[in-house]
Amino acid sequence: MAANPMSQFDVYRIGPEIKVGAFDISFTNASxxxxxxxxxxxxxxxxxxxxNSILPNKIQLLAELSYTFVSKMISDTAGSKAKPYFAFxxxxxxxxxxxxxxxxxPYTFTVTSHIIVTFVLAAFIFIGVTVIGFIKHGxxxxxxxxxxxxxxxxxxxxxxxxxxxxxxxxxxxSVRLFANMMAGHTMMKVFGGFVISLGVVxxxxxxxxxxxxxxxxxxVAFLQAYVFAILTCIYLNDALNLHx
Amino acid sequence: xxxxxxxxxxxxxxxxIKESFAAESGGMPQLNPEFWVSQIFWLILTxxxxxxxxxxxxxxxISNNLESRKSQILENIxxxxxxxxxxxxKLKEYDEIISKSKLEANSIFNQAREKALKDIGAKREVLDxxxxxxxxxxxxxxxxxxxxxxxxxxxxxxxxSSELLQKLIGAEVNNSSISAIVDDLSKRNGDKYYxx
Numbered sequence: 001m002a003a004n005p006m007s008q009f010d011v012y013r014i015g016p017e018i019k020v021g022a023f024d025i026s027f028t029n030a031s032x033x034x035x036x037x038x039x040x041x042x043x044x045x046x047x048x049x050x051x052n053s054i055l056p057n058k059i060q061l062l063a064e065l066s067y068t069f070v071s072k073m074i075s076d077t078a079g080s081k082a083k084p085y086f087a088f089x090x091x092x093x094x095x096x097x098x099x100x101x102x103x104x105x106p107y108t109f110t111v112t113s114h115i116i117v118t119f120v121l122a123a124f125i126f127i128g129v130t131v132i133g134f135i136k137h138g139x140x141x142x143x144x145x146x147x148x149x150x151x152x153x154x155x156x157x158x159x160x161x162x163x164x165x166x167x168x169x170x171x172x173x174s175v176r177l178f179a180n181m182m183a184g185h186t187m188m189k190v191f192g193g194f195v196i197s198l199g200v201v202x203x204x205x206x207x208x209x210x211x212x213x214x215x216x217x218x219x220v221a222f223l224q225a226y227v228f229a230i231l232t233c234i235y236l237n238d239a240l241n242l243h244x
Numbered sequence: 245x246x247x248x249x250x251x252x253x254x255x256x257x258x259x260x261i262k263e264s265f266a267a268e269s270g271g272m273p274q275l276n277p278e279f280w281v282s283q284i285f286w287l288i289l290t291x292x293x294x295x296x297x298x299x300x301x302x303x304x305x306i307s308n309n310l311e312s313r314k315s316q317i318l319e320n321i322x323x324x325x326x327x328x329x330x331x332x333x334k335l336k337e338y339d340e341i342i343s344k345s346k347l348e349a350n351s352i353f354n355q356a357r358e359k360a361l362k363d364i365g366a367k368r369e370v371l372d373x374x375x376x377x378x379x380x381x382x383x384x385x386x387x388x389x390x391x392x393x394x395x396x397x398x399x400x401x402x403x404x405s406s407e408l409l410q411k412l413i414g415a416e417v418n419n420s421s422i423s424a425i426v427d428d429l430s431k432r433n434g435d436k437y438y439x440x
Contacts, residue, residue, distance in 0.1 A: 006271075006272060006273060007273075009272070009273040009274055010273045011273060011276075011278070011279040011282075011283070023281045023282075023285070024278070024279070024281055024282055025281060025282045025285040025286070026279070026282050027282075027286075028279055028282055028283070028286075030279065030282070030283050030286065031282065031283075031286035031290075034286050034287060034290040034291075035286075035290055037290075038290045038291070038293065038294040041294060041298075042294060042297055042298070042302070045298065045302045045303075045306070046301075046302055048306070049302050049305040049306045049309060050305075052308070052309040052312060052313070054313060054316060054317075060309075063306055064306060064309065064310060067303070067306045067307070067310065068310070086303070087295065087298055087299030087303050088295060088299070090298065090303065091291065091294055091295040091298050091299070094294075094298075095291055095294065111287075113274070114274050114283060115274050115275070116274070116280045116283050116284065117283055117284075117287055120283075120284050120287055120288075121287070121291075178274070182272075182274065
């Protein structure tokens with residue numbers, strides 16, 4: 001039953017099974033919420049950019065504030081060279097944010113609580129950043145692993161550590177988001193279960209916890225989207241402006 | 245007592261929850277690879293479409309809107325600045341005109357005053373001259389009268405005395421002898437009568 005706090009992460013097929021070759025690409029609840037997120041993003045930003053009035057209405061203000069927020073975040077962390085990647089980072093931030101926020105509605109599915117989704121995003125960012133780095137600096141990009149001002153004795157060790165930290169970027173990026181979302185939702189479910197099992201007598205304590213946790217989780221949902229986007233910017237900064 | 249029962253019930257219920265979780269728990273659904281391909285496929289599809297629409301259609305519009313608003317605001321500020329400068333210049337012009345017209349009015353007033361004074365002076369001179377002339381004429385007349393007066397008086401005195409004598413004496417007295425007497429008298433008493 002729903003008492004299992006992990007059952008909220010179950011993926012199930014909606015509609016028939018679709019197979020392309022050996023691959024199962026059936027429409028699932030995960031797909032549904034991906035589509036919901038993207039459609040609501042496109043809807044909001046389409047309405048927000050339609051009319052260009054000097055005094056913006058609420059949706060226009062929302063769209064323009066998000067635009068300037070992300071634009072400022074990119075220029076602060078990655079400089080002006082990162083401008084061509086603005087659209088990607090904007091989409092990334094909005095996608096993660098909306099998926100996280102949709103997960104906060106009861107009985108919904110949280111797309112970003114699945115390691116495979118966050119890992120695909122992180123791996124794409126990792127590969128993209130590495131390719132950009134090699135295109136911009138050639139093999140000079142490998143200097144990223146050799147920090148300046150390190151004594152020669154320590155250099156082999158430092159280089160190994162740098163390479164490991166570089167390679168672990170996609171893992172840390174994806175696990176951070178996935179683990180945060182999963183832990184938060186599991187905790188909320190557990191406290192919700194306590195409310196039911198303790199009933200009218202003892203349920204008030206976990207209920208108040210649940211209320212506080214909901215606020216915290218909304219904060220975490222925003223914060224993790226922000227962290228995801230800003231880490232992408234930092235990686236991009238390494239690839240664009242190589243100065244270690 | 246009630247408190248104790250309350251906390252005991254909470255404590256025991258934890259056990260029940262744990263048991264029920266343990267019974268149903270089937271590990272993390274995230275690690276079940278059954279739908280991984282499907283999730284990857286739908287992620288790439290939805291994210292790709294969203295990225296394309298955002299980057300090609302929506303974001304340029306938003307940046308356009310922001311730019312146009314910025315430039316319009318700057319334009320408006322510029323226009324306002326210009327209008328302020330214009331109004332400042334006009335105010336200065338107005339002040340200048342007022343001070344100029346004040347000076348002009350002053351000078352006109354002064355001129356008019358001078359002219360009036362001059363006119364008055366000229367008229368006064370003319371009048372003075374006329375008065376002087378009239379006074380001089382009158383004096384002349386008076387002088388003439390004064391000069392003629394003793395002769396006339398003498399004449400009257402001679403005629404009167406000759407008539408008197410004629411009536412008193414009944415005899416014609418020679419006028420010349422009477423006039424000699426009158427002349428003599430008037431020469432002696434003339435100063436007394438005329439005060440000269």
